[in-house]
Amino acid sequence: MSGRQVGRWLALSATAMGAFYLGAQVERQKHNNDDCSTSHSRLPGLPTFGTVSAASLIPAQEGNVSLAATPSRIGQIMKYGFPGLDHVRSHSDYVLSYDRRNRVPHWVFEHLTAESVAKNDAVDRAKCDFKQDESIHPFFRSQNTDYRRSGYDRGHMAAAGNHRLHQKHCEETFYLSNMAPQVGQGFNRDAWNTLEMHVRKLTKIYANVYVCTGPLYLPRKEDDGKMYVKYEVIGSNTVAVPTHFYKVVVGESSDHKLHMEAYVMPNQVISNDTPISVFQVPPETVERSAGLLFFDQINRKQLATINGKKV
Amino acid sequence: MSKRKAEETEGETMAATAEKLSLNDYTIGLEDPVKDYQKLIETRVQVDEIVEDEITKENFNRTAAAAREVIWRLLFTDAAKADGEDDSRQQKAKQLLEEYRGDACFYDPIPYNSWIVKLRDELLKREMLDFWRDTVVKQQLGPCWSRDCDLFDSDDTPPLEFYAHAGCTAPFAASLKVRAAFEHQASLDQEEQAAAQPSTPGELSADDAAALSGDFEAVLTKENPLEEYRTLMKRFVLTKIIVPDNVHQESVKKVAAAAREIIWKLLFDGVPSQADQDKAAELLQEYKGDAGFYGPQDYNEWIVKLRDEVLTRELLDFWREKMVKLELGPSCARDSDYYTNEDPLPLEFYDKAGCKAPFEANTED
Numbered sequence: 015m016s017g018r019q020v021g022r023w024l025a026l027s028a029t030a031m032g033a034f035y036l037g038a039q040v041e042r043q044k045h046n047n048d049d050c051s052t053s054h055s056r057l058p059g060l061p062t063f064g065t066v067s068a069a070s071l072i073p074a075q076e077g078n079v080s081l082a083a084t085p086s087r088i089g090q091i092m093k094y095g096f097p098g099l100d101h102v103r104s105h106s107d108y109v110l111s112y113d114r115r116n117r118v119p120h121w122v123f124e125h126l127t128a129e130s131v132a133k134n135d136a137v138d139r140a141k142c143d144f145k146q147d148e149s150i151h152p153f154f155r156s157q158n159t160d161y162r163r164s165g166y167d168r169g170h171m172a173a174a175g176n177h178r179l180h181q182k183h184c185e186e187t188f189y190l191s192n193m194a195p196q197v198g199q200g201f202n203r204d205a206w207n208t209l210e211m212h213v214r215k216l217t218k219i220y221a222n223v224y225v226c227t228g229p230l231y232l233p234r235k236e237d238d239g240k241m242y243v244k245y246e247v248i249g250s251n252t253v254a255v256p257t258h259f260y261k262v263v264v265g266e267s268s269d270h271k272l273h274m275e276a277y278v279m280p281n282q283v284i285s286n287d288t289p290i291s292v293f294q295v296p297p298e299t300v301e302r303s304a305g306l307l308f309f310d311q312i313n314r315k316q317l318a319t320i321n322g323k324k325v
Numbered sequence: 326m327s328k329r330k331a332e333e334t335e336g337e338t339m340a341a342t343a344e345k346l347s348l349n350d351y352t353i354g355l356e357d358p359v360k361d362y363q364k365l366i367e368t369r370v371q372v373d374e375i376v377e378d379e380i381t382k383e384n385f386n387r388t389a390a391a392a393r394e395v396i397w398r399l400l401f402t403d404a405a406k407a408d409g410e411d412d413s414r415q416q417k418a419k420q421l422l423e424e425y426r427g428d429a430c431f432y433d434p435i436p437y438n439s440w441i442v443k444l445r446d447e448l449l450k451r452e453m454l455d456f457w458r459d460t461v462v463k464q465q466l467g468p469c470w471s472r473d474c475d476l477f478d479s480d481d482t483p484p485l486e487f488y489a490h491a492g493c494t495a496p497f498a499a500s501l502k503v504r505a506a507f508e509h510q511a512s513l514d515q516e517e518q519a520a521a522q523p524s525t526p527g528e529l530s531a532d533d534a535a536a537l538s539g540d541f542e543a544v545l546t547k548e549n550p551l552e553e554y555r556t557l558m559k560r561f562v563l564t565k566i567i568v569p570d571n572v573h574q575e576s577v578k579k580v581a582a583a584a585r586e587i588i589w590k591l592l593f594d595g596v597p598s599q600a601d602q603d604k605a606a607e608l609l610q611e612y613k614g615d616a617g618f619y620g621p622q623d624y625n626e627w628i629v630k631l632r633d634e635v636l637t638r639e640l641l642d643f644w645r646e647k648m649v650k651l652e653l654g655p656s657c658a659r660d661s662d663y664y665t666n667e668d669p670l671p672l673e674f675y676d677k678a679g680c681k682a683p684f685e686a687n688t689e690d
Contacts, residue, residue, distance in 0.1 A: 140435050140476070145378045152375050159371055162431050167475035175480060203471040207478040250373045287507040 079179045081106050091125040094264065097226060097306035103149065103191070107183040108172040110192060114154035116254035118194035121228035121306060122172040128217040134178040142184055144168050147191035156190045160249025167203070169196025169259075171227045173210045194229050195248055195255040200283030206259065209277055209290050213263055220265030220273065226308050229256030230278065230300075256281055260300045262308040264317075271318040274309070276300050294321040351387045353395045355414075358421045362392050366428060385432045392425040393440055400456070401447060419460045426466055434469035434476055441467055442487065454491055462493045472497065529566070536564040539572040543579045545587040551607045554584055558615070577619045584612040585627055592643065593634060602640075606647040613653055617661030625655040629674065636677060649680045659684060 080087050083104035091109050096102070098120055101112040107130070111120040146157050161168050172192050177183035186192075196202035216223045231254070233241040246255040263275045276297040277290065297320065301307055317325050353361040369384040399418035429437035445467075448457045460466065468484040471477035488495035535541040541561050545553045557580050562573070591597060591605040616624035632654075635644050647653060655671040658664035666687060675682040 143378065143382065144476075146375070155375070157375065158378075158381070158431075159373060162371060169475070175478075198475055199472060202475060203478045207471075207480065210478075211480065286504050287511065289511050 079183075081180060081182050091123050091224075093125070093311070094224060094309040095307070095311040097121045097123070097228075097304075097308055097310075105172075105183075105186040105189075107177045107179065107186065108192075110172070112150060112154075112191055113254075114151075116229075117154060117156040117160075117251055118229055118254055118256065119171050119192060121226050121304075122192060124172050124176055124225050124227070126176050126214065126217050126223040126225065127221070130179050130183075131176055131214040131217055132178060137178045137181050137184050139174055139184060141181065142174065142188045144188050144190060144193070147189040150191055156193065156251050156253045157249070158190070160251045160253045161190075161193075161195065164195060164248040166195035166248060166255060167198040168193040169202045169206070171229075171259075173227075175210060175214060176225075194259070195246075195253060195281075196259070197282055200285070201279075201281060204286060205284035205288065205290070206279060209261060209279065209293070212290055213261060216263065216265050216275075220267050222266040223263060224266075224309070225261055225263045227261045228259065228304060228306075229254070230258040230260055230303050232257045232303055260304065262297055262300055264309055264312070267318070272312060272316060273319045274312075274317050275321055276308075278303075291322075296320070351391045353391045353421075355395065355399065355417070358392075358395050358399070358417055359424055362388065362395075362421060362424060365391070370428075370432070382433070385428070386436070389425060389429065389433065389436060392421055396422050396425070397444070397447075400444075400453070401451065415456055415460075419456075419464075422460070422466055423464060426469070430469045430474035430476075434474050438468040438484075445487065445490070449490055457491055458493060462488055462496065465496055467495075532560045533564055533566050536561045536576065537566060537568055537572070539575045539579075541576070541579075543583040545583045545608075547587065547591055547601070547604070550584070550587045550591070550604055551611060554580065554608055554611060557583070574619075577615075578623070581612065581616065581619075581623060584608055588612075588631070589634075592631075592640065593638065597640070597643075602643050602647065606643070606651065606653070609647070609653050610651055613656065614660070617656045617663070621656030621661055621663055625671075628653070628655055632674065632677070641678060644678060645680060649675050649683060652683050654682070 083106055087106070088104045088109055091107075096111075098111055100120055101114060103110045103112060107124070109123045111122075113120045144158055144161075146155055158168075168190065170187055170192060171194060172187045174184050174187045177187055196206065213223065213225050231243050231245050233243045234257075235241050243257075245257055247253060248255060258278050258280050260276065260278045262277075265273045265275075267273065274297060276295055276299075277293045278295045278300060279293045297308060297314075314320075315325065319325060351365060353365070365388040366385075370381055370388060372381070396418050399414045399421070426437060426441075441461075445457070445461065448454075448461070465472075467487040469477070470484050471479055471481055472483070483495070483497070483501055485495045485498060485501070488498075529537065539561075541557075543557055543561075545557075561576050562580060568576075588605045588609055591601045597605070613624060613628075632644070632648065635648065652659070654674040656663065657670050658666060658668055659670070670682070670684065670687055672682045672686055
């Protein structure tokens, strides 16, 4: 092999190797970029939940009102954990888990501040309409016709009066997916409303109030001595009429102490002179009957009070 | 939205739109206005298919407008002012007003609430005081509110003022006063209660603590073994608290051993009296039932030993009348969910001293 041949062969192989490494480098670059873009895109329909450190109090003053269900707002509302993950839907100011079998919520979660429950002239309840939730499959949707002349109200789980930062927040509480059949006079429009007002009043004491609301289907002993769960269903969509409703509330005081209250009220006429404290129950009894855990990010021993009693 | 959902709703929406275009007539006649009105509601508003809310709302609005117009005409148009005629027209107006208000409470109270004020003013202007008193006030046909409509709650101001005309007051005024007094009292009570007592968490009862630790004595006497056995089970096994499985099993075994021991004594400490035989059989039956639930292996082994001892001692009455007749042999699919049809029945256990099992063999499929 002559010197020239060797030189040519060396040049050739150097070119080939150079080309190979250059190509590999370009490929790697491209791959890295791909990685970046896929890691940020989400599968459609899967909610992302912002994480919020439970150690920091959320400032009560919200500079801007979000009109979309932003991850940060959902993270705030769900700060203390999800009671369950069945058909979770997020609205701009509350989060809901929908019970497709019963056509009512499993639970709704809200985060209230003095500002968000304050009377606001820019928000008019009368402009809101009860409307079907198009995001629910037609098989499992409740409709106005189910409730009409059923003897029951379209009872809000997330109360309209809790969402007064913006008209849209209020309107979104009127989706029928946020309703359950409630006895009207003597309950929805009275005793239950009194409890809702009580929870709103807690924002005067606590900077942040977190509340989970939902239905219960409690067993009753019948004449044969056995226990049965029995509840009415209304309309052609057979919307379940819960036997009771619960609210589990946590207030964050300014000294970072946590105070819990839990209520269970029967879905029936309750006389106006009954104080709501009568309906206070230990939170774990609600958890057992609901099949859910409320505020499970809080160790119960960390609470300062439960139903007004020191822990 | 899933594809399947999209297809379904699309078809329905098209149908609804077509219906809306072809049925543009919302006439309510003066002959039988309530019936006409109800028919409109039934066919255009109270529809069981899924229809877009805008369409339902629009259909109700048009029906409501027609109803309002007819009520106005029935009351205030001087068509035929013959006496009887007037009465029947007012009667029709009253019925339609009641019917329409009921629906307005559900579908759309706001237009009703503003229109009924105009109607009232017109009634008072024309001095139609009978209709005002006996119909509007007495039947509470004023603005919809939380008493009759789920769009309102007790936060909202009740329409007291509406009724305070021509010497009338709202029929519900008194109850509101009472209610306000109650609420005042309730708020006072709550303030009193605010000084809350610290509470001690619930202590475990002694029995529950024993059940949790498995630390209890299980001894039965010849006096009343069945009762004693039941009491032990109730106190230390059938508790409402959560006990670890291994502790629970030990407790069951402990009570079961006590039952076996006392049965053995009742039967084999000398010659057993009829009373002792009855007691032994009673307890054996109860124990067998529990064993069938908690796990029958121990019972099934031991019952063979008991049978052999019974036959050795020639307690043939006990064998025939109790063990065979009452089916006190090994646990099986007839009395326990530990077994299924596929498991062989313990026929040969009873095949002694001329006896047969009190049940048939499994039928072969």
